[in-house]
Amino acid sequence: MTTQTLLREPPLRPEPDLNAEMAKIGRRAREAATELALASAETKIAALNGAAAAVRADAAEILAANARDLAEADEQGVSSALRDRLALDPKRIEAIAAGLEAIAAIPDPVGRVLAEWTRPNGLRIQRVAVPLGVIGIIYESRPNVTADAGGLALKSGNAAILRGGSESYHSSRALVAALAEGLSSAGLPEAAIQLVPTRDRAAVGMMLAMSGVIDIIVPRGGASLIERVQRESRIPVIAHLEGLCHTYVDAAADLEKARKIVVNAKMRRVSICGATETLLVDRRVVKSHLPFILADLRAGGCELRGDPEVLAIDPSSRPATEADWRTEYLDAILSVHVVDGVTGAIEHIARFGSHHTDAIITEDDSTAERFLREVDSAIVLVNASTQFADGGEFGMGAEIGISTQRLPPRGPVGAEQLTTYKYLVRGTGQVRP
């Protein structure tokens, strides 16, 4: 299939035979998954680098497709934030290509020997990483997710069925065409990365019903999407829920570190899941530390909402209610709460947090270790910004999201986290007594 055929005009109305089309996509994905699972590391690297080259070579087509998406978005009068997430330019295209090359460069996650041991009867047992199979990824507006998700699925030996946001439909088609060129150039099936060929919302429901065809669903979007997936689907989910992240300034915090980290944790980018939403401050340093931190935040344009003790030293803060402790603002707003030391911080986080990412600022090692041990979140940091909650920052090359569920994968989901394992047992004629 060439870029030309992939880019042909999509139907404006729902496919009358969408069910048949989805079934065909499922069959092709399963066949491709069998082939991908056995592909060598070198072949997958060639496909990813080939895809990066195709993204660069097809930049004009991709930008033209993106222009169609933007024109339709403008007609519908979307918000400037959404329009920005949607828009591609030569710099963003280059970042997409470089992202695929970064995924190519990480160690192959398939075939890793995770554990091995020999039993007294001589059986040699290995636990070895293998791909998950067919991954269904449902996401929203950013076109670059198409390349990241497709690239990570490929690296981990999985086939992917992508259902991108309808706003980025043309852009995603053009990017999937480039991924297909990469797969094809390495001798891998183009069906390893398929885009659902319609903007019809019914396709999401059909994907959720493809138990036995799709092995894992990865919803990347708002809480309502994830709730729908968990409610409707019997397929296991890698869920990314909200990030109600805390930074706790301990009595033993270094003031300069605290100022620098808190401002970064809240304000570097306010719309990401790793942004701090609630600042907790040890009562013992409310007077010595908090005024400086609040002044920095306010200077950066942050709205502050405090409990009565905060208001007492900072009357320009708005009063916080309990609802504030439960709110993921994703905006330049911070709730501030005074607590009784690390015990109070741990209790507050257990009660109001979302088990995503939480940080402590302290120079006291035993307090730090207690916080690390007792805070039950996917990521717990000492003396660092919560905005490091990111697969790229963890060295995973890229991520498909941050899992807030308890069963693995938990935390940033990169290529390694898109594998499962099997046991290989080598005997010499053993039978069970």
Place this chain on the structure above:
Amino acid sequence: MTTQTLLREPPLRPEPDLNAEMAKIGRRAREAATELALASAETKIAALNGAAAAVRADAAEILAANARDLAEADEQGVSSALRDRLALDPKRIEAIAAGLEAIAAIPDPVGRVLAEWTRPNGLRIQRVAVPLGVIGIIYESRPNVTADAGGLALKSGNAAILRGGSESYHSSRALVAALAEGLSSAGLPEAAIQLVPTRDRAAVGMMLAMSGVIDIIVPRGGASLIERVQRESRIPVIAHLEGLCHTYVDAAADLEKARKIVVNAKMRRVSICGATETLLVDRRVVKSHLPFILADLRAGGCELRGDPEVLAIDPSSRPATEADWRTEYLDAILSVHVVDGVTGAIEHIARFGSHHTDAIITEDDSTAERFLREVDSAIVLVNASTQFADGGEFGMGAEIGISTQRLPPRGPVGAEQLTTYKYLVRGTGQVRP
């Protein structure tokens, strides 16, 4: 709570306030889970050994409770197989106590550093094993599962809510009382292992609705239970589906090994999930190997169902239909199919298997490695019996089941598999650029 209070007569009719009772159990389990997660390895070992001692000390009470279950079973006229699964005797009581001590002796699964690395910016990242939280375990008649499941949950730092089979209700209450004595003797909360205090079936539905309280449901039972759990519950599941296991005798198989392994794989115990249900034979050794293997099986009392090529050399076999390739007999019945070498075996297993456990008998290493690589099952063996599919045989101390799902945990589920992980990140003031 003493053994006496736990053993008091259960209500014969549904508790009018079962909802309130289940909510209370949930609250107590969550509190216990917080405490268990932070318990030291030594404390958990003391609790498990204390429970083993209590099982031995309370043997008379446990046998008396079991006698009540057996009397009720006899009134209902249950099958002799079910009665046998239900019955305890001093030897089985000792095995339960020894099982708890075996769980005590395995390495502590909590706190293991699964990976660690340092980023160029100096952040030190560790992935560390932590408990799952509250595990809901729904199982059928064997009373020993109560001790195994409770013991494994305790070892892995989780709280357990157990819902055993109604036939073993009195036995399970007595065993949970002994587990509570062990917990209490080590200073751990008795609520760490709770038995649902009713035989009312409504309790299962309530457990499935306890999203946010129960973190993981482990159904141990027939396909209908697992289907119900997957359909009704939004809580993640560790599912143990059927074991449609194959043994493939390759052209390069050693005949003596093949005879010994096939008979063991089928006949050692026909009712376990790791029992072989279909024998695949390479066409090239149908004449040289198959007659001996079939004669051994028949001598052991196994009914044989063969395809036309099998019937041609063994006319006493019954004809097999395609339904046989899809049937988990769990009985002294074996389907036998001739295939074209390892390629044919891999294709048959992919089409008809249940991704549980499959074995090859061959002296050809490259054929063995191809089978290990291409057969997509939780456990793949070379020159060994499929009946080794068992957590105990893998060295895990005990198992709560064998997971046939794709996401981890896959394969035997022991204490290590009842953990998840979190990331600990230690910085020195880093902020994200």
